[in-house]
Amino acid sequence: MTIPERTRPQRSGEYLAIITQAIFQAGLSWKLIASQWDAFVRLFENFDPTLVAAYGEDDIERIIADGGIVRSRKKIVATIANARALVEIERTMTMSAYLRSFATYEDLAADLRARFAFLGELSAYYLVFRAGEAVPRFETWETTIKGDHPRMREMVAQARTRGLDETVAVP
Numbered sequence: 001m002t003i004p005e006r007t008r009p010q011r012s013g014e015y016l017a018i019i020t021q022a023i024f025q026a027g028l029s030w031k032l033i034a035s036q037w038d039a040f041v042r043l044f045e046n047f048d049p050t051l052v053a054a055y056g057e058d059d060i061e062r063i064i065a066d067g068g069i070v071r072s073r074k075k076i077v078a079t080i081a082n083a084r085a086l087v088e089i090e091r092t093m094t095m096s097a098y099l100r101s102f103a104t105y106e107d108l109a110a111d112l113r114a115r116f117a118f119l120g121e122l123s124a125y126y127l128v129f130r131a132g133e134a135v136p137r138f139e140t141w142e143t144t145i146k147g148d149h150p151r152m153r154e155m156v157a158q159a160r161t162r163g164l165d166e167t168v169a170v171p
Contacts, residue, residue, distance in 0.1 A: 023078055
């Protein structure tokens with residue numbers, strides 16, 4: 001199945017993986033990224049934020065040269081920057097505590113967009129939803145952003161068929 005499911009990340013690398021999926025899926029199909037996912041895991045060292053945060057230019061060139069994933073320098077650089085942002089957050093709290101530390105979803109989404117590279121409104125919703133945290137009901141949230149979002153609608157619908165309400169965090 002190529003539709004991403006809601007989950008409850010158990011380690012910080014799982015958050016980095018979700019953020020990376022959000023970034024690389026932008027403008028591409030979920031199926032394409034899913035077909036390359038093993039290479040993503042390998043190239044980004046199982047999404048260990050500390051290891052990825054230490055990547056430099058040689059690592060960027062190594063990833064581009066590998067050819068196992070979409071060759072987007074900007075998205076690769078963003079993944080490294082996002083590992084650094086995640087490491088910074090986790091200096092003071094866990095990522096799950098960070099996601100729950102805001103009074104409103106809107107405040108959280110604004111902070112996510114400011115802290116993380118290539119993370120727009122759609123990707124912020126994707127991250128919070130996939131990580132099993134509460135988000136606004138999709139039909140309400142969708143009216144606040146431009147465009148049509150059939151892939152997000154499909155992901156939310158899949159969760160609902162499994163009895164998961166997006167307005168309540170996954171236990």
